[in-house]
Amino acid sequence: MGYKVAIVGATGNVGREMLNILEERGFPADEVVALASRRSQGTEVFFGDKPLKVKALESYDFTGTDIALMSAGGSVAKEWAPRIAAQGCVVIDNSSAFRYDQDVPLIVPEVNADAVTGFTRRNIIANPNCSTAQLVVALKPLHDYATIKRVVVSTYQSVSGAGKDGMDELFQQSRAVFVADPISTQKFTKRIAFNVIPHIDVFMEDGSTKEEWKVMAETKKMLDPKIKVTCTAVRVPVFIGHSEAVNIEFEKPITAEEARNILREAPGCLVIDKREDGGYITPIESAGEDATYISRIREDQTLENGLNIWVVADNLRKGAALNAIQIAELLVNRKLLRGAKAA
Incomplete structure (x- = not known):
C-alpha cells in the first residue's frame, strides 16, 4: 500500500530536502504533493527526476492525504496543523509550535520511538530543534549505559539553520569582504562573514536565548526530565552542518573506550575518532550525510565520571528533513497510519 504525502513549505531549504530524502529512501508514496503559500504557487520543485508544480496551501483539500510534512514556520504551523490534522492527515511538524505541548509527541526515532503512539491525541507529531536532534542521538546510548546527570553543550550552528536568507547573507558578506564592498546586515544581528555570533x-529573562532554552527543554522531554542541561548557542560562518562540544557528567563510571564502543553500535551514530591530524569530523564532511558523527571522545579529568565529545551532523537532514521522514517511516512500519485513517 502506498501513501499520499504532502510537503508543506516545499520551496524552502528543508522542504526541498524532504523531497530529495523521500525519493532517496524509497518512501512508499503513491503520490507526493508540493505545497507552499499562494505567492509560490506554480513554482517547480523536484521529487527525484519528477517535476512538481507547487500548489497553494490555503486552497488544498487534505482529505485522503495520509501524511503532511510541515516546514513552513511556527505561525503557519499553529494555524494550519490543527486544520490539517482534523481532516485525518497526520502532521509531522518541523517548527517549534507544538514541541512543548504535552499532547504532542516530540520524536527522534533513535531515541524515543515508542512515544510516537501519542500522536493520536492531536494527530500531530513534533520534530525537534536541529541542534537538539543530533545531541540526543549521541546522548541516548550513553545515558542508557551510565545515566547522565548533567550536560554542558556549546553549539556551533551553520547559517542554513536560519534558512535561505541566512545562507545568502553569508555568501554576500563574504564576497563583499574580498571585493571591498560595503557589508550589510539583515538576517543576523552582527556580521557573520569571518565572525561568530x-x-x-530571542533573549529570555535569565539571559539565555530561546535556542539555548530549546536544547534544554527538548532534551528533558525526549531523554530524561532529571538531566540538567545548560547550553551556549553560537552562529558560525558555515553553510551546512551544526557542530557541538559536549561535556557530560554521569552517575556511573564510564571510560572513553567504553563510550567509543557504545556509540559505534548505536543507531544513527558514526564514530570518527582517531587521535591524529584530521582524525575527526568537521561540518563540511557531514553535509549531505544522514549520520550523527561523533569525534574527540575523551575523559574529563576535572570530573568524576565525566566525558567530552564532539558531535556533528547535517542540520538540514538529521536536524530537520531526515528526522521527519524517519518519523513517517516509523508510522508506516508500525502500521499506525491505517489505524489513524480508520479512526
Whole structure:
C-alpha cells in the first residue's frame, strides 16, 4: 500500500530536502504533493527526476492525504496543523509550535520511538530543534549505559539553520569582504562573514536565548526530565552542518573506550575518532550525510565520571528533513497510519 504525502513549505531549504530524502529512501508514496503559500504557487520543485508544480496551501483539500510534512514556520504551523490534522492527515511538524505541548509527541526515532503512539491525541507529531536532534542521538546510548546527570553543550550552528536568507547573507558578506564592498546586515544581528555570533533566537529573562532554552527543554522531554542541561548557542560562518562540544557528567563510571564502543553500535551514530591530524569530523564532511558523527571522545579529568565529545551532523537532514521522514517511516512500519485513517 502506498501513501499520499504532502510537503508543506516545499520551496524552502528543508522542504526541498524532504523531497530529495523521500525519493532517496524509497518512501512508499503513491503520490507526493508540493505545497507552499499562494505567492509560490506554480513554482517547480523536484521529487527525484519528477517535476512538481507547487500548489497553494490555503486552497488544498487534505482529505485522503495520509501524511503532511510541515516546514513552513511556527505561525503557519499553529494555524494550519490543527486544520490539517482534523481532516485525518497526520502532521509531522518541523517548527517549534507544538514541541512543548504535552499532547504532542516530540520524536527522534533513535531515541524515543515508542512515544510516537501519542500522536493520536492531536494527530500531530513534533520534530525537534536541529541542534537538539543530533545531541540526543549521541546522548541516548550513553545515558542508557551510565545515566547522565548533567550536560554542558556549546553549539556551533551553520547559517542554513536560519534558512535561505541566512545562507545568502553569508555568501554576500563574504564576497563583499574580498571585493571591498560595503557589508550589510539583515538576517543576523552582527556580521557573520569571518565572525561568530553568540546569539540565536530571542533573549529570555535569565539571559539565555530561546535556542539555548530549546536544547534544554527538548532534551528533558525526549531523554530524561532529571538531566540538567545548560547550553551556549553560537552562529558560525558555515553553510551546512551544526557542530557541538559536549561535556557530560554521569552517575556511573564510564571510560572513553567504553563510550567509543557504545556509540559505534548505536543507531544513527558514526564514530570518527582517531587521535591524529584530521582524525575527526568537521561540518563540511557531514553535509549531505544522514549520520550523527561523533569525534574527540575523551575523559574529563576535572570530573568524576565525566566525558567530552564532539558531535556533528547535517542540520538540514538529521536536524530537520531526515528526522521527519524517519518519523513517517516509523508510522508506516508500525502500521499506525491505517489505524489513524480508520479512526
